[in-house]
Amino acid sequence: MDRCLYCNQSLEHGATLIELLINHDVLCPMCRHELIRNKKKFIINNIPVDACYIYNDFFSSLLVQYKDCMDEALKSVFLFNHRMIFHVKYWGYTLVPMPSSKDKIKDRGFNHVLGMFEWCKNEKYCCLEKTSNQKQVTSTSIQRQKMIGNIRCTKDVKHIKKILLVDDVCTTGSTLKGALEALSSFEGKIKIFVIATHPLNLKKVVR
Template identity: 40%
Template sequence: MLYRYNDFLESMIFQFKEGRDIALRPVFFHEVMQELNDKFRQYAIVLMPSSKEKMLERGFLPVREMLQACKLEIIEPFYKTSNHKQSLQNMQNRALISQVIQRRSDVSLPQKPLLLVDDVCTSGSTILCAYQKLLPHTYKIEALVLAAHPLFVESCDEKGLLKRMRFSIL
């Protein structure tokens, strides 16, 4: 986690994603890009999926764009079966994310550690789902999110997420 999700960051991400303000792409990971490239040089980045509808609407994949200056291999082994936005779901429906996120059979995983990357972590359900679907992968799996919602940060210990999966903090 690089930042705690707040009103300012929410408006920046919204402007970038929904306002299609692609000029903002370098600002999100800019301050840590060199460290990201150095610290995780042996890793491949795994992006969390966007729905096909959102991708077509925006014309780009937000996290891929944010990581344009990244030198690491970037793969997209997941897809969404529906336009399911986690932040709009209640806690019960967030648990259903494993039915929405599916593993693509046409994308093979590289034989190296994986770094799961997403822009916003609200409940941890998306990252945890991806992690569980990648468990047969025998290499190390870590996660990095641009911003985590304060409620997620506060509840990490209660849910035991940090014990089940290492969240990287640069």
């Protein structure tokens, strides 16, 4: 019997009759229901941002288990139910992931953001690099603002027509602002997609 990739319960655990008939998820319904879907866009530097979920305790624990406990099998759970819509909405965009420090990637043995989008057929282009290893979770608001200038573009992007910046979580938006600054000379179209957003960001909602 197939089991939930997070709680290891049966995929039928907590399922309704309809879910039993149509469910093809990798999370059981009990875990999937803990993820709070987001239906609103918010703005960073005048660019609307799409986010699948609202960042909550369950999403945090899922993310920690994936990237800090190096449970790479969880990479498919975050966007499992969004893949078809994602392919249609962002067809033709080149995915540019937010950078992790080289030390973190070396410790984990994988790039956690790229892993979340491994299923996606869009071209992926890792052209951004952090110039500082300062963690956002341990940074003050002033330090986070300084992080905006701590990202640089290390590759030519002239051949790209449309960029989709992707990240796991948007908290203050400083990393994404830094990426936009690093790509300020890019003349094509840029969109932003994050898997989860802090609820405070939804105060800057696009109707």
